[in-house]
Amino acid sequence: MNRVAVVTGGSRGIGRAVALRLAADGQAVVIAYAHASDAAEAVVAEIEGKGGQAVAVRADVADEAAVATLFDTAEQRFGGVDVVVHAAGVMVLAPVAELDLDALDRMHRTNVRGTFVVGREAARRVRRGGAIVNFSTSVTRLSLPTYAGYAASKAAVEAISPILAKELRGRDVTVNAVAPGPTATDLFLDGKDEATVERMAKMNPMERLGTPEDIAEVVSSLAGPARWVNGQTIYVNGGAA
Template sequence: MNTNRVAIVTGGSRGIGRAVALHLAATGHPVVLAYAGNTAAAEATVGDIEAAGGRATAVRADVADEHAVAALFDTTEEQYGGVDVVVHAAGRMHLSPIADLDLDELDAMHRTNIRGTVVVAQQAARRLRPGGALVTFSTSQVELRHPTYGAYIASKSAVEGLTLVLARELRGRDVTVNAVAPGPTATDLFLDGKDDATLDRLAKLAPLERIGTPEEVAEVVGFLASAAGHWVNGQVVRANGGIA
């Protein structure tokens, strides 16, 4: 397995993606983080990585644009020599009862979550070096099936199916493909607009009776991306404290 491992993290400027970028950088990976539009957040993440002694580059890229994603991989190969780990954390969520669902919101969400995953997975399948790993992101809502999550669950169920098929298509390549499905996780996006009573109710869903942290999810991703986790392949890992 290549010891000079280079990582791409989409959605790497905020939330779980940022935690993953920081974790991989701390474990020795040069990291190229892709972001959709928040340049300040992306540059802040790069600054934090570099301040801790790591190496990182931020690249703006729409994950659903095949040309932008190809350029992202080109930049990574040109700057660091290759690609060994791809973590596709970029995603979009819109909640609504199915009867009231805005179909434009559905299209936008599926463009990012389904098309974006296909586009990133295509480049990963073509370019990951032997010993490499692709980690996609689903959600524990696929099993929980809470009201208003229907369209989001539909998009993430597609991600799970794609991930499991790709793991089998890469037979003989020495590349693993897995998905991580977090439960409630204390990101700014998750916490925004929720009062203490709501957060307490959500915390009680898991037998561990708390909400997870982005860093805990990043640790799971780091394991799947590492030599220690290379025997785990074609799986959906539900990192949620036992909620489902």
């Protein structure tokens, strides 16, 4: 029986790389996207072009009805759900004194409520031997100025994940969070000048930005063979302190 993965935020950036990697690992992939339908369908076409199975579904991760439909689609098309990778997220950067509270609410809705909504559905439906992988950020440790709102929303993910892991006792389902460091995606690069990007690339001893594929490699392990890693936050940042 082939494994089936649901990947939120799977149309772009790290989510796209994760969807492609899991498909290469032999999993059927359900790609959830918020707005970028063309990008999501392009990922589906790339997976199918390589002999894999995929479908794209529009879903607001904070909307419980939409997320239920997302999981329904996975079960109807591919027979069930084994892996859930919740990579969808919103990032707005500003100092605490200047952060627009509407932007804070938007981050909270997607990053915190979305993790609860997706996690709740995953807890109900993921089959034995499955895995749930949420996304945090290394900024929860790096404490970079302007990242307070975003880091706070992702710190909630780090609190939720190990508790859900314990709540799934006896199910043989792992729950972990992945916390990338600075990674070369549109979300990260947007609005940053070359000097800022270079400075952040030098924060780790590897002296480069991460790539989406670096992150997808770790997710691939957590979604498959790494059965003894559970309730953890894995910092994937090249050694940035």
